[in-house]
Amino acid sequence: MNQLYIDGAWTDGSGGRTWTVTNPATGAPLADVAVAAAEDVDRAVGAARRAFDDGPWPRLDPLERGRLLRRLADRIRAELDELAMTDTRNIGKPIRDTRGFDVPCAADLFESYAGLADKIAGSCYGTLPDNVTMQFREPMGVIAAIVPWNFPLTNAAIKLAPILACGNTVVLKPSEVAPLSALMLARLTDEVGFPPGVVNVIHGAGAETGAALVRHPGVDKITFTGRHQTGVEMLEAAKIGMKGVMLELGGKSPSIVFPDAPLDHVVNGVITGIFFHLGQVCVAASRLLVQRDQHDELLQRIVAKAQTLRQGDPTDPQNHLGCLATPLHCAHVRRCVEQAQQEGARCVLSGPVSDDPQNCFYPPTIFDGVTPDMTIARQEVFGPVLSVLTFRDTDDAVRLANDCEFGLMANIWTADGGRALHVARQLRAGRIAVNGGGALRPNVPVFGYKLSGIGAELGFAETVHEYTNSKSILYSLATEKTSWPE
Numbered sequence: 078m079n080q081l082y083i084d085g086a087w088t089d090g091s092g093g094r095t096w097t098v099t100n101p102a103t104g105a106p107l108a109d110v111a112v113a114a115a116e117d118v119d120r121a122v123g124a125a126r127r128a129f130d131d132g133p134w135p136r137l138d139p140l141e142r143g144r145l146l147r148r149l150a151d152r153i154r155a156e157l158d159e160l161a162m163t164d165t166r167n168i169g170k171p172i173r174d175t176r177g178f179d180v181p182c183a184a185d186l187f188e189s190y191a192g193l194a195d196k197i198a199g200s201c202y203g204t205l206p207d208n209v210t211m212q213f214r215e216p217m218g219v220i221a222a223i224v225p226w227n228f229p230l231t232n233a234a235i236k237l238a239p240i241l242a243c244g245n246t247v248v249l250k251p252s253e254v255a256p257l258s259a260l261m262l263a264r265l266t267d268e269v270g271f272p273p274g275v276v277n278v279i280h281g282a283g284a285e286t287g288a289a290l291v292r293h294p295g296v297d298k299i300t301f302t303g304r305h306q307t308g309v310e311m312l313e314a315a316k317i318g319m320k321g322v323m324l325e326l327g328g329k330s331p332s333i334v335f336p337d338a339p340l341d342h343v344v345n346g347v348i349t350g351i352f353f354h355l356g357q358v359c360v361a362a363s364r365l366l367v368q369r370d371q372h373d374e375l376l377q378r379i380v381a382k383a384q385t386l387r388q389g390d391p392t393d394p395q396n397h398l399g400c401l402a403t404p405l406h407c408a409h410v411r412r413c414v415e416q417a418q419q420e421g422a423r424c425v426l427s428g429p430v431s432d433d434p435q436n437c438f439y440p441p442t443i444f445d446g447v448t449p450d451m452t453i454a455r456q457e458v459f460g461p462v463l464s465v466l467t468f469r470d471t472d473d474a475v476r477l478a479n480d481c482e483f484g485l486m487a488n489i490w491t492a493d494g495g496r497a498l499h500v501a502r503q504l505r506a507g508r509i510a511v512n513g514g515g516a517l518r519p520n521v522p523v524f525g526y527k528l529s530g531i532g533a534e535l536g537f538a539e540t541v542h543e544y545t546n547s548k549s550i551l552y553s554l555a556t557e558k559t560s561w562p563e
Contacts, residue, residue: 080111081280082263084124085273091116096253096280101169101437102391102400110256113279118248118289121277125219125246126295128274135216135244139195146191146241148269153184153230156265160258164229165391167255169400169437170354172392175230182517183234183262189519190238190540197243197541207555214545216244217321218297221290223283223311224259225303226252226402227357227459231517233259236300237276238519239540248277248296250287254403256280283307294318298544301325302359305457305483305528323532323543325525327457328485331364331478333500335471336371338490338512344378346513347463350488352386352441355401355461360486360508360515363458366474369467376445376465380426383441388428400437401460407437410460417444417453422464449480457483471496475503484526488515 079095080087088111095109113121128134134142153160160183161175170179202210220240224232233249240247251259256278263278279286291299291314298321301311305326315322332350334343350362367375391399401407411430418424428440439461447454447464454464468474478487487506489497490513501509507524508515517523522536533539 079108079260081113081117081121082260082267082276082278083117083121084128084277085267088117090114098167098255098257100166101402101404102166104435107166108257110253110260110280112281113286114281115285115289117279118286118293121248121279122219122221122290122293122295124274125248125277128272129216129218129246132246132272132274134246134272134275137244139197139244142242142244143191143194145269145271146187146194146238149265149271150184150188150191152265152269153180153187153262156261157181157184160230160261162392163258163261164255165399167229167257168226168402169391171394171396171399173394173396174354176394179228179231183230186231186234186238186519190242193239193537193540194242194244196537197545199547207553209552209554211550211552213548213550214541215548217544217546218245219295220245220247220544221293221296221299222247222249223287223290223299223301223303224249224251226255227354227359229255230258230262232302233262235302235534237262239535240300240544241275243540243544245544246275246277248279248290250279250281250290253280253282253286288314291315291320292317296320298322300543302534308530321543323534324530325359325523325534326485326528326530327459327483328359328361328529329364329455329457329481329483330360330362330486330488330506331366331481332362332488333366333468333474333478333490334368334371334375335474335489335491335493335496336368337492339492340375340378342513343375343490344382346488346490347379348382348386351463352383352398352461355398355439355441357402357406357459361459362486362488363462363464364454364478364481365463365465366468366477367465368474369469372465372467376425376443379463380443383426383443386441388438388440398441398461401439402437404435404437406459407439408434410439410458410462413453413456413458413460414442414462417447417451417462417464420451420453422447422451422453449477455481471500475500479503479505482528485523485529486510486515488513
């Protein structure tokens, strides 16, 4: 399916334009996907609007909504291999990761939020003898959901599962780089019986298709995951119609290693935190903060472990590392590395870097001697580049960790539970992992401090807050008229 999915049907774009999706590992074309023009965006939002205003979805028994979400989870699991290979070929992520994490996580998300659908409740305030106040939570409306390319299927599920569980309809725009698994997901929603217009999937560049979507007056809320700079544009777009907005933006996550942490555990955690999917992860642990006395030993062990990682064909399950998602992004990572070298950071691990601008394979890279003022310590690279900084004591570690404009996630490594909790409370980040406990869980909210976002992704109570409206009804039981104006 390479067309747009609008109102329960597959359709070409009105302008007849297409976008060629390529395999970054080989440069070979994978598919020509229809591009949505402004007219198509209007059709998609109109379909979602009708499905919400006049269709059965927001009025459906919540248990039935939950059943459909569970069926969708089952279908995702049934097509695990095809979905996994699609994302692997689309963005160069190793098949061991798409098969072992991405697709199962997407299925888990839909299954988890299926259980939320019939548990959304309001409140009753009956403190006055002649008045009862009831608060209801109601579906919000049409949601515009825009997701990035790094976890194509998982990111789509992170948006759709909560949105649909709450009774909303949605127009999903995947990244133009990686739209293929979103199209497969649209097919699965159709096959399991979602009503027409509830889920719509359109494609195109953010500057054209995305801008038309978020500015459309028929959209009630924007939910976006991606770059901070684009998030600013989302806030501007939200002014039109006073839309709600939920943003999950960039990160520059620190890993603070205290001397009492078990080093074998730390080494594996640091390697995973920065080199999983070649660092193309919003919460990638790109800053390693280590106490000075422990620096040499820990760095030596991390470098040695990183050198054992196998990089190559993403479809080979033996490989730990694939390639970066696009030549353009690979060029960005190269510039970040060159700037770090120019600013005086010392490269202690690298590997062969091709001169071919179309080659997307980039090796794990580690910089030592990084200072907080260097660009590599402050700006998100979104690549396999680790910056190593040293600290004197706990207060210094907290200061360094917080010396950043982002606050999406932080990691603490220590055997001292009291210190872990003390430091966690001081860190300005929305999610804190202690000793490697940072895996994505459907019921755990993701908040962004500072430039890392607005609102909460996931979390059951948080989902209800983000994707439903609150309505209060003040019911008078009094039988006598009020004294005013008499």
